[in-house]
Amino acid sequence: MVIVGDDPASRIYVNSKKKACAELGIYSEEHALPVSTTEEELLKLVEELNNKSDISGILVQLPLPEHINEENIILAIDPKKDVDAFHPVNVGKIMVGNYDFVPCTPAGVMELIAESGVDIAGKECVVVGRSNIVGKPQAMLLLHKNGTVTVCHSKTKDLKEKTKKADILVAAVGVPEMITGDMIKEGAVVIDVGMNRLADKKLVGDVHFESAEKVVSAITPVPGGVGPMTIAMLMKNTVKAAVINRTGLK
Ligand code: L34
Numbered sequence: 001m002v003i004v005g006d007d008p009a010s011r012i013y014v015n016s017k018k019k020a021c022a023e024l025g026i027y028s029e030e031h032a033l034p035v036s037t038t039e040e041e042l043l044k045l046v047e048e049l050n051n052k053s054d055i056s057g058i059l060v061q062l063p064l065p066e067h068i069n070e071e072n073i074i075l076a077i078d079p080k081k082d083v084d085a086f087h088p089v090n091v092g093k094i095m096v097g098n099y100d101f102v103p104c105t106p107a108g109v110m111e112l113i114a115e116s117g118v119d120i121a122g123k124e125c126v127v128v129g130r131s132n133i134v135g136k137p138q139a140m141l142l143l144h145k146n147g148t149v150t151v152c153h154s155k156t157k158d159l160k161e162k163t164k165k166a167d168i169l170v171a172a173v174g175v176p177e178m179i180t181g182d183m184i185k186e187g188a189v190v191i192d193v194g195m196n197r198l199a200d201k202k203l204v205g206d207v208h209f210e211s212a213e214k215v216v217s218a219i220t221p222v223p224g225g226v227g228p229m230t231i232a233m234l235m236k237n238t239v240k241a242a243v244i245n246r247t248g249l250k
Contacts (some may be wrong), residue, residue: 001014001017001020001030001031001059002031002033002034002042002046002059002061003032003033003070004030004034004037004042005035005037005064005065006035009195010061010062010063013061013104013231014030014061016231017234018030020056020232026029026235026238026239027054029055029085029150031045033045033138035195037065037093038067038068039069039073042060042064042068042069043076043093045214046060046073046076046077046236048105050076050078051078055081055084056081056241056242056246057075057082057237058077058078058081058082058083059083059234060077060167061074062133074086074088075087080199080244080245081241081245082232083234083238083241084103084237085099085101085103085137086132088091091132091137094137097144099236100236100240100241100244101187101240101241102141102233103133104230104231104234104237105133105172105226105229105233106137107141107231108226108229108230109138109170109193109229110141110142111229111233112226112229113168113189113191116189116218118168120145120147120168121146121194122146122148123147123148123168124150124165125142125149125166125167125169125170126150126152126163126166126168126169126170127139127142127149127152127169128152128153128159128163128169128170128172128206129152129153129170129171129172129193130151130153134149134172134193134242135153138170138172138193142170147168150162150165150166159183160182160183161186162183163179163184163239164185165185166184167187168191169185169188169190169191170191171190171191171192171194171206171207172193172194173199173206175196176194176196176198176205176206176208177207177208178207179206179207180208180212181211181213181214181250182211184212184215184216186215187216187245188212188215188216188217188219189219190207190216190220190224191220191225192205192209192218192219192220192226193206194206194207194216194222195222205220205221205222205224205225207222211220
């Protein structure tokens with residue numbers, strides 16, 4: 001795990017990842033670098049980790065400080081060690097539908113849906129948000145499970161009209177409590193990927209839980225929903241990476 005700078009949220013997430021590794025008996029090391037780290041220095045560290053045979057997975061916690069180009073760093077990670085599945089090779093594999101690593105947050109959402117016994121095939125799935133980390137891969141994963149997928153974003157006209165049609169609604173916009181109960185279809189399954197810290201330190205999702213709860217058949221809370229699943233899926237990818245890198249088997 002590589003963390004650059006002192007973003008408090010990133011610190012919490014990386015600590016949780018370290019703890020999960022320890023609990024499972026996965027060896028982990030943390031490389032905490034100062035905010036003044038240059039792109040060149042970070043690239044050098046990634047290269048070193050690429051070449052270390054006892055390291056199966058590399059995770060560079062995002063966001064990175066502004067002076068570092070995230071794309072360059074992601075491109076430098078060996079795709080076989082890319083447990084986030086952010087490298088374009090792994091992104092491409094997801095698009096094609098033949099992949100080793102699934103990005104952790106969308107994978108966690110899929111696991112939640114599957115474990116709840118919800119069948120995705122033929123359902124109206126609406127993803128609100130189109131980030132490379134969540135929205136786009138989420139849409140692909142739902143499509144692979146034969147959902148009818150709509151991706152909404154900041155330029156979408158009449159968002160409510162779209163969300164109201166969703167049997168499965170994934171909110172990944174990053175706007176606190178933006179999706180309210182009146183925007184949700186009766187009986188829908190709602191997955192809240194949002195992780196917004198309000199001024200009073202309260203952590204809320206992208207869904208207004210109190211109004212949504214009255215309408216849905218199932219909904220994930222924040223905290224205690226998608227966040228811990230993200231970490232669980234990272235562990236799954238890491239074990240997979242260890243097997244692939246040591247044996248060449250899948
Ligand atoms: N490289 N960067 C990389 N990989 C990732 O997979 C992430 N992400 C996102 C941010 N940057 C990343 C995470 O790890 C978001 N994320 C993440 C992971 C865990 C949790 C939230 C976001 C989590 O455990 N959330 C807790 C609450 C923690 C708190 O109190 O702040 C929850 O119960 O939702």
